[in-house]
Amino acid sequence: MAATATAPGAPTTRLGKTATEIDDRLIVAGPLRRTLNKVFPDHWSFLLGEIALYSFIIALISGTYLTFFFDASMREVVYDGSYAPLRGVEMSAAYDSALNLSFDVRGGLFMRQVHHWAALLFVASIVVHLLRVFFTGAFRRPRETNWIIGVVMLVLALLMGVTGYTLPDDLLSGTGLRIISAIILSVPVIGTWAHWAVFGGDFVGELIIGRFYIAHVLIIPAILLALIAVHLLLLVKQKHAQFPGPGRTEHNVVGNRLFPTFAAKATGLLFIVFGVVAALGGLVQINPFWLWGPYNPAQVSAASQPDWYILFLDGSTRIFPAWDINLPGDYTIPALFWPTVVVAGAMFTVLALYPVIERKLSGDTASHHLLQRPRDVPVRTSLGMMGLTFYGVLMLSGGNDVFADKFDVSLNAMTWFGRLGVVVLPPIVYAITYRICLGLQMHDREVLEHGIETGVIRRLPHGEFIEVHQPLGPVDDHGHGVLAYGGAPVPKKMNQIGGARRAVRGFFKPIEEPSQVELEQGREGRGLAAADEARELTSSGRPSEGGRPQEPRD
């Protein structure tokens, strides 16, 4: 990066001179250097949002290619392309061009599959990223705004998916469109007006593909891009949150600089995401709409499902009882209104407002830059698991006919499982998660207090057998560790603290070289190396032994 080279005196090289000229006019050196020196914490879970970003980029690029060939029109045509089983069938120009795009355009089918897989991955990675942010408490002050932007982007991603799903105008997407029309109509008072506004008539009609097309390729992506920009700017401005650990405080960020380390990692991840999506697009067939046939209101297929991210709404509709509310004056609120508009509205409202809700409940209004491990906030973790269970049951119910068919279960049994499960399972999961969190926390505290189990069994002179524990730091008079519980991971095995003598490089877990660790810690006067004299322990650390370090007595 010659642009940031700030050697004293005038630059001598041609590149340096050019850079100086540019900087003279645009004054970019300062901000650029600040940006490139930005520190990003080094944890795998911080890369999840990047996957979403990259899959969005892939969807944008592949989608642009598709627009060259797609004709978003519901004009009636007769198919005369390469796919024999549909030749001579009347269909809309949209379906016709989608078929031609798949069979007669070079690379068209591959690009369409890449586009669809990237879209599925986009929403999936948003969800995983959201879960990471939720369970680690990264949404707390000052990052509530970014959380709300994230939820809005999730909703936009769903709308993006729905409009894209509709475009080919095949029998599957047309069925989905008919359901969208029914959902809009089910809204009390404004339903018919809204339906007229969206579809331009009483029925789905002929305008909708064109309208959804513009929404899909222009309006929603533009808003999404703008929100992504704000999301990232806020991230840079507010700095990255980080997990607690040695040397990490509320006032610093420990990690790699944007350039070169983090940039290299991000580029690497970009290529990995590209590779995975391209492999899926080339190897696994997605939405083979030539098999579905053109849309015809008289036809419907068994196992008509939306893409996975809308499956939960399909599920809530499937398990909701047929409770139409008939009001006097020949006015009906259809049962469909509750499981679709109300459930979805409530779910996303609660999700968006969760930072506020938690602030109210916990009274914690302070700024936080250190993340929390899920076990350290059992209530939030359990609430999250409860919500996930609710969502999971709805999602499962969305595919209940496929599951019933493939696993030979009665569809009625699946429906009742959904109805009961959606009410009964979340509280059970809450209780179990809560216990697991406490258990994990207790174990961490136990290791901090008594040390790591070494697996070495000693027999004391009076015949008692004890297991020797390795304290993690200095101990008090009772042999209890004095390290406080800090919400950071606690080593539980001897080779995590260098007990294996030689550093073992794990595939998933970096195991730091022990010498390096010890040197550092010795220098900083903390950790294992700082309390060397207290480490050679043979006691079990129990108060009954006076808790004092003892030399081996055998």
Next chain:
Amino acid sequence: MSTTNPQSDAASAVVDTATTPVARARARRRSKHRRRVANVAGLMAGLVLTGALYSVFSPAQAAPAEGTESAAEAAGRELYDRSCISCHGANLEGVPNRGPSLIGVGEASVYFQVHTGRMPLVRQEADAADKPAVFSDEEIDQLMAYVQANGGGPTLPSGDLRDGDVAEGGELFRLNCASCHNFVGEGGALSSGKAAPSLTDSNDLEIYTAMLTGPENMPVFGDNQLTPEEKRAIVNYVQTIGEQADPGGAGIGRVGPVAEGLVIWVVGIGVLMFGIFWMGSKA
């Protein structure tokens, strides 16, 4: 021939006793009796004649082993008595709460039910599951002959069962079949444990006879609803797309979004998680 005897006895008796009034009265009574006997005899003769004529002109199979039954029917009867009689009754009339009457179902139904292994039934449940056929093709022919001979009903089609327009078959399939069997004949769940089976392993004749006879929960698509030509078009469509390769790669069951969602979560997110774990470990 024994039926003619009472007639000849009566005739001789009338000639002997026709003189006195008593005798006349008796004769009147006798002649009344005689007329009645003659009527009965005539009726019996007519019936026998009709039966004989029927047995001559009816399209019975060659070589009648036991009177009117062909060898195939006899073998079929034997199989029927062994494997079917407990639920469908001794005369194909069915047994209440066990099995329906087979009168009028025809050989087409027998072919579908037995060739797909649905019959003989394992147990009474929501649906008869298809399984490897219990009977050999020859035995199925014999059962078909027996049921057709004794119950009548739709017969097997002949000729090329795929002799129809594939695109028209697709339209008809989506209109009539897809709501239970799915766009591509993957099958689907119905209520209470019933299911529309997958058509992927079905042969032409099974699909055709299923439409013709409406087995299990399937409606009958008689020749008035779907003409034989339309049925052939549907068979052609189902088999064409069944045999057609998936141009986009692995078909993942061709069940659409549920399988696709599973793939993106298990494969897509799975591989990428693996990737970022790995990146995270490279300090």
